[in-house]
Amino acid sequence: MNIFYSSSSLLNTLFLLFSCLMINTSAFSEESERYWIIFQDKCDTEKLDFFNQSVCQNYLDSLNNIGFQEETVSNWLNAVTVDHVSKSDAKYLKSLSFIKEVRSVNTQWKLGVTSTEETLKEQKQQAAYAIKQLKPDPLYEEQLNGEGVAVGVIDAGFWNAKKNDYLKTLFDEGRVKGFRDFITPDRHETSFYFTKETGSDSHGTTVLRMIAGKEGNMRYGLADHSSFYLARTDHGDSETRTDEENWIAALEWMVDSLQVKLINSSLGYTNGFDDPSDNYSPKEMDGKTSMVTQAAEFAVENKGVLLILSAGNEGDNNAWKVISAPADAKGVLSVGATTKSGSKASYSSIGPKTLPYVKPEVSCYSLFGTSFSAPVITGLAACLWQYQPEASAEEIKEAIIESSSLYPYANNYIGYGVPDAGKAMQLLKEEKPKSVVKELKATGKKKITLGAIPEEHSMAVLFHKKENTIVIKQEFIYLERDSWKIKKVKKAESTTLWTGKRHIEVFW
Structure with a gap:
């Protein structure tokens, strides 16, 4: 099992730390600025090629890998400029060990200083950057929020979900309709939410927040009025094929017993199993080998389910690189991750060259992995289904794909690109949006x-x-x-x- 916020234990630890930081600070603001990023230490100048490189390459790589692209590079100042940086981006960058200072190019905008005008802006409806990237204003104008749509979430655990400020209304209004722990079947509700067994047990909580999270006027997920069914299928301290069996059982429970038609899962299966003989090979990500892939395809083809899955975080892993099962299933909507510029995030897994269809189909921004890009698209799907209740799962999926920034020219890095909410709504009304x-x-x-x-x-x-x-x-x-x-x-x-x-x- 892979939980798609990292590919190593070190990154997992960093994720948990950064998650806490994100949960306890304001999220991405609508406003963005250009900043100077000043690094801590200079490189050995004898090793620099001044025509091609001005600051330490590992600093630039680190900056790129978390989704920021340098604009101007100054060796004299040991610094670069980065554009389209929000306030919370700037605070996050300032916390990184290799960065000495984060300074606004517009010196009138200082970290921690909020003018009266800025305060008024913050009172308006805002959204995290990943949502903003989907151009959600038409959804807001139609007051779409996923109401009346049931969403299933299959994940590793939902520890402290009931205490999460961003999910408070979800639980207060009784919109979590059911839960089931396939690791410990006899768990009661208190234990399900408040007993932590592994370091991965809050992963599903964050995924849920990216689908439905809201606090005040800030939206972290688009489907903040949907109802939910939750399933825990993976044990974070072990990697066995039993996790796949649990995943299939959870899928069948949601579809056959609960009639859920929209399901998100940010789990995937590649290698790294406790028993190496259980490991898959990249060539087995072929849309038919793994049992989880077969189950996912069956749900789509025979049960009319829209299954939205994380593509995986193996893009930097030269021994793997490609998507994970069950994201290789032809009929599912696999979601990769982009940077703010629209390029593929370095960690985001790519589609195998041998597949006769495109994977991933779409992508959107995520700082911490495809675990948290897939639920953003799931929130969009819930709103589209609220907008057009009679639409089939295939029609919702196709509207998302055809609304995307690169359609009809896809690639195996980011698929058809980033969806556009307004265009998807037009497509569901059989209106042809203007092509760019x-x-x-x-x-x-x-x-x-x-x-x-x-x-x-x-x-x-x-x-x-x-x-x-x-x-x-x-x-x-x-x-x-x-x-x-x-x-x-x-x-x-x-x-x-x-x-x-x-x-x-x-x-x-």
């Missing part, structure tokens, strides 16, 4: 230059691909004299340019 895709033929050329449009960011992400969807290289480019200059990468057949405002597909 432009196709360009560059046959025989090795580079092209494209003019920028107003309000585009100074940085864009490129996905160089072969065989239509397989990414050879992901890279960032910067505006040069108000133009985007795209160079063909060896073996690339097409390149996706995403500027944050538009999608251009270049065919070489």
Whole structure:
């Protein structure tokens, strides 16, 4: 079993620490600014290539891996600038050991200082960045919040969920309709929520918060009025195939006994089992080998379920890299993770080259793993089902996919990109949303230059691909004299340019 907030015990520990930090501070604000990030120690200047590198590469890598991209790099100041940083982002960055100082480029905006105007802004409805990325205003305008939609959550544990401030109304209003512990079947409610057996027992609590969390005017999840059924299927201190049996049993309980049609799971199965002979190999992530994959596909194809799953956090693991079971099932909606720029988060697992279909299908921002990008999409699905109650699971899934930023050109890094809530609503009403895709033929050329449009960011992400969807290289480019200059990468057949405002597909 893999719980998708990390791939190592050290990162697991860091996650728990950061989760506590996030739970006890205000979340991502609507406002964002540009900041100087000043690092603690300088590199040995004799080892620097001043034409290509200005500060220690491990600092830059660490910054990139948590979702921030440097803009200006200064060796003299041992610093970089980072754009689109919220207040809580800045506080989080300031807490990291390798960062000496976080200083706003706009010196009038200081950490910990709130003007009267800012206080008024904070009283308006706000949302965590992952939700903001989905452009949720049309949902708010229609007062969509998942009401009337039942959601199943299969996870590792829901310790202290009843005490979580962001889930208070969920429990106060009795919208957790049922729970079941498949590890310890005889557990009563108090033990289920308040007895901690392993370090992973709060993972499901955080997942639930990303689907339905709310405090005051701040929304952490879109489906804060849905009802929920919870299942604990994994024991955090052991890794056995029994976890998979529990997962299948929980799925059947939710579907057959409770008639739940929307289910989220941020668990996955790869290697690392206590008995090495139980380990899967990457080539077995083929949509048919594992029993959990077969069960997931059955739920989709025969029971009309929308099953939303985390893609996995093995993107940095050169021995694995690809998605986990059951996210490899063809019919499920597998969710990867992006940075704020729209690029693939380094840890996010990719789709195997051998699959005849795209994985993951969609992605969205998550700082701590695909465990917490999948529930954001689950919250969106609940709102869409509230908006169109007669829609089938397949229709909700297709609306999410077709609304996404890169549709119809997917890749095995982030799928069809980040969903757009308003476009998904239009699609469910059989209205065709305006396309932002432009196709360009560059046959025989090795580079092209494209003019920028107003309000585009100074940085864009490129996905160089072969065989239509397989990414050879992901890279960032910067505006040069108000133009985007795209160079063909060896073996690339097409390149996706995403500027944050538009999608251009270049065919070489």
